[in-house]
Amino acid sequence: MRRRLKLSRISLQITSRLVWFSSHQVVRLFCLFLIAISLVLPQSLFLQTVSNPAIPARLSLQPTKTFPGDVLRADLKVAKGVETVNLFLGSQRIAFQRQVGLDHWLGLVGIDLETKPGGYSLKGTVVFEGGQIVELEQVFQVLPKAFPVQRIQVEEKYVTLDPKAEKRVEEESRKLKAIWQTFTPQKLWQGRFLSPVASQLTSGFGRRRIVNNQPRSPHSGVDLKATTGTPIKAGNAGNVVLAEDLYFSGNTVVLDHGLGLYTFYAHCSSMAVSPGDTVTRGQVIGEVGATGRVTGPHLHWACRLNEARVNPLELTKVWMAEAPPANKLTRSR
Numbered sequence: 074m075r076r077r078l079k080l081s082r083i084s085l086q087i088t089s090r091l092v093w094f095s096s097h098q099v100v101r102l103f104c105l106f107l108i109a110i111s112l113v114l115p116q117s118l119f120l121q122t123v124s125n126p127a128i129p130a131r132l133s134l135q136p137t138k139t140f141p142g143d144v145l146r147a148d149l150k151v152a153k154g155v156e157t158v159n160l161f162l163g164s165q166r167i168a169f170q171r172q173v174g175l176d177h178w179l180g181l182v183g184i185d186l187e188t189k190p191g192g193y194s195l196k197g198t199v200v201f202e203g204g205q206i207v208e209l210e211q212v213f214q215v216l217p218k219a220f221p222v223q224r225i226q227v228e229e230k231y232v233t234l235d236p237k238a239e240k241r242v243e244e245e246s247r248k249l250k251a252i253w254q255t256f257t258p259q260k261l262w263q264g265r266f267l268s269p270v271a272s273q274l275t276s277g278f279g280r281r282r283i284v285n286n287q288p289r290s291p292h293s294g295v296d297l298k299a300t301t302g303t304p305i306k307a308g309n310a311g312n313v314v315l316a317e318d319l320y321f322s323g324n325t326v327v328l329d330h331g332l333g334l335y336t337f338y339a340h341c342s343s344m345a346v347s348p349g350d351t352v353t354r355g356q357v358i359g360e361v362g363a364t365g366r367v368t369g370p371h372l373h374w375a376c377r378l379n380e381a382r383v384n385p386l387e388l389t390k391v392w393m394a395e396a397p398p399a400n401k402l403t404r405s406r
């Protein structure tokens with residue numbers, strides 16, 4: 074009985090205090106409440122998804138905070154059979170592949186290393202079987218990222234290419250560009266990528282190097298330290314599209330994983346594959362070395378996704394794991 078009385082006295086005290094809150098105190102409390110809510114709720118709720126409510130088609134992106142060099146996973150959930158997915162990032166068409174069942178499509182969006190921070194959107198249409206068209210748009214923010222800057226001074230003769238070398242470098246970069254622009258419509262990889270060598274990172278993705286006060290193109294891969302002869306494993310299944318000695322990257326293997334996704338393995342001491350070969354996830358494709366223009370043995374591992382230079386370590390993250398493709402399922406009409 075005494076306890077009950079005590080409780081009611083406390084509640085009365087609280088009530089009387091609330092009564093005496095002035096109106097601007099209430100406004101302040103409400104603002105604090107809004108800030109707290111925005112911190113607690115996942116960011117994805119604040120991203121806009123525009124869709125026709127009559128035909129549910131939901132597009133989501135993860136991770137929701139993006140930086141230059143990131144890879145975004147786009148999941149499209151639909152309620153019925155789809156004819157085509159026409160989603161674009163600017164002028165770049167994003168390839169989507171149907172997953173198990175009819176209701177899930179998956180695409181990867183590469184955010185190039187030199188993308189300017191700001192608002193971007195993945196938008197376009199989904200054409201359903203029967204001809205219905207639904208417009209979709211998912212906006213996202215690319216946040217600024219401070220990549221490390223390295224300033225070095227060397228004798229000019231080490232940074233100037235002779236005309237013969239210059240011609241070779243130009244030809245090689247044209248050849249690589251043609252590879253990045255080739256689109257294989259099948260998805261050949263599955264799930265997360267493996268790190269090609271188990272080792273520590275010696276030089277990170279995106280580092281800016283300024284040689285003799287001249288800015289060089291940013292480091293578009295990661296350098297994985299390993300001793301000469303360490304086996305290099307294919308990050309995932311794919312086709313070998315290049316295996317040759319290049320001026321800067323030495324013995325280089327390029328794998329095409331389909332849907333515009335390529336991985337690049339440089340400075341190999343030896344290469345165990347040839348163009349046209351098919352490799353499985355984890356298959357040995359060569360050995361670590363110091364060929365090309367390098368100071369010591371390491372694996373330079375890089376990735377292109379629809380031509381965007383992205384961090385290959387992004388491909389090893391958990392969110393890359395997905396249901397196996399459903400190529401063999403027949404579509405119900």
Ligand SMILES: [Zn+2]
Nearest residue numbers: 294295296373
């Ligand atoms: Zn490197």
